Amino acid sequence: MPVKCTRCCVKVAVLKRPKTSDALCKECFFWAFETEVHETITRAKLFKPGEYVAIAASGGKDSTVLAYIMKLLNERYNYGLKLVLLSVDEGITGYRDDSLETVKRNQQQYELPLKILSYEELYGWTMDAIVRQIGLKSNCTFCGVFRRQALDRGAVLLEVNKIVTGHNADDIAETVLMNILRGDIARLQRCTLITTGTEGAIPRSKPFKYTYEKEIVMYAYFKKLDYFSTECIYSPNAYRGHARAYLKDLESVRPSAILDIIHSGECMSVKDGIKLPTQGLCTRCGYISSQEVCKACVMLEGLNKGLPKLGIGKSSKVKRRVESLCKDASKEEESC
Amino acid sequence: MEITPGIESMANNAAPYVGMSTTVSFNGKSGNISSGGAELLFNNKKKFDVMLPSSDKPWTIKNLLKWIKDNLLEERPELFIQKDSVRPGILVLVNDADWELLGALEYEVQPNDRIMFISTLHGG
Ligand SMILES: [Zn+2]
Numbered sequence A: 001m002p003v004k005c006t007r008c009c010v011k012v013a014v015l016k017r018p019k020t021s022d023a024l025c026k027e028c029f030f031w032a033f034e035t036e037v038h039e040t041i042t043r044a045k046l047f048k049p050g051e052y053v054a055i056a057a058s059g060g061k062d063s064t065v066l067a068y069i070m071k072l073l074n075e076r077y078n079y080g081l082k083l084v085l086l087s088v089d090e091g092i093t094g095y096r097d098d099s100l101e102t103v104k105r106n107q108q109q110y111e112l113p114l115k116i117l118s119y120e121e122l123y124g125w126t127m128d129a130i131v132r133q134i135g136l137k138s139n140c141t142f143c144g145v146f147r148r149q150a151l152d153r154g155a156v157l158l159e160v161n162k163i164v165t166g167h168n169a170d171d172i173a174e175t176v177l178m179n180i181l182r183g184d185i186a187r188l189q190r191c192t193l194i195t196t197g198t199e200g201a202i203p204r205s206k207p208f209k210y211t212y213e214k215e216i217v218m219y220a221y222f223k224k225l226d227y228f229s230t231e232c233i234y235s236p237n238a239y240r241g242h243a244r245a246y247l248k249d250l251e252s253v254r255p256s257a258i259l260d261i262i263h264s265g266e267c268m269s270v271k272d273g274i275k276l277p278t279q280g281l282c283t284r285c286g287y288i289s290s291q292e293v294c295k296a297c298v299m300l301e302g303l304n305k306g307l308p309k310l311g312i313g314k315s316s317k318v319k320r321r322v323e324s325l326c327k328d329a330s331k332e333e334e335s336c
Numbered sequence B: 001m002e003i004t005p006g007i008e009s010m011a012n013n014a015a016p017y018v019g020m021s022t023t024v025s026f027n028g029k030s031g032n033i034s035s036g037g038a039e040l041l042f043n044n045k046k047k048f049d050v051m052l053p054s055s056d057k058p059w060t061i062k063n064l065l066k067w068i069k070d071n072l073l074e075e076r077p078e079l080f081i082q083k084d085s086v087r088p089g090i091l092v093l094v095n096d097a098d099w100e101l102l103g104a105l106e107y108e109v110q111p112n113d114r115i116m117f118i119s120t121l122h123g124g
């Protein structure tokens, strides 16, 4: 027997909301989904009228739905924002090619301008070239570190005021778990913030902070949005994979687990007197970093000097290598 | 409802649940369909029109999953099925509706149902 929508009581329900257990029809689900994102945006005061906002676009489900929803809410509620899609081309053969095609179609479908930046432009190295240099093992580290900064660099280039990313509630809960498992207290403090990088860097916000992945996928499916789905063809981070599986197991027993974990992350505070690494700016490239030299710069240095393992091992090892490299570098400068 | 080979076996009561045709698809999306997701486990086939054989048990989704595992899955079944259900993170739609509204594993598949699996377990 089809179940009736608990909101309008007329149409047939198509989805059970994980947050509330409400059974909703398509139209009521769209409305609930869109309104909640709007409320998240207004409550956290994410934007001011007239701002220029870059939507980090990968062609995947989250960023595709984000682009669609940002455009829709901007028009429906007169945010007064100028929007642009910002994509990063890592240069992974067969991976980005297809997802970038998706972003290009999104650009047309949503009538938003698009800027694609290549790793080659930003760093002088494509991922394929990095893989040739270091093998398949650790390139997700490169992928992640470079991608993070690529957005910042792209945002500076475009002179936007803000960046929005498609991170959803599941992603954030997973990151809370990861930071607990790694004992990374500094990141644990930051990862639940809806906006990061307010000092010195271009602010980054997550309008989907409270949005469940299931609803994003269902929204994309029912709206027939055009997105690209594949795992990164380079080795995924196994540890993170376990955290994800654990989270999904919890969710299947109790759907509120995802919001509960985010809430726990928000509530945990660090005792006074505990020293946390302070976030400053990288002395080489000027982008945000908790070290004197950021991880991207260390990795680039490694690649350029033919020591590609640099920056992906244990942090103490990295530090030692950086110190010796810095000495080398200063020696080189002196000799010039 | 389509007449299927299962029908004659009803006569001798050996299999009270007749066979039927059903569409099973993976990561169904309209418009441009790109590769990736759950269909990777099924030799890259996105859609199967299957004829379920008659059975002495009802064709619940639970039994259907077992059948899929035995008949359609090509490799690494644990990426699709875990503990008699789908792996957490894979969404199931029956005729475009969330299976959780229909009894999930206990839902009895009807002739010409469209069952769809969408994996959420990939990058955004
Ligand atoms: Zn309704």
Ligand SMILES: [Zn+2]
Pocket: A282, A283, A284, A285, A286, A287, A289, A293, A294, A295, A296, A297
């Ligand atoms: Zn740097």
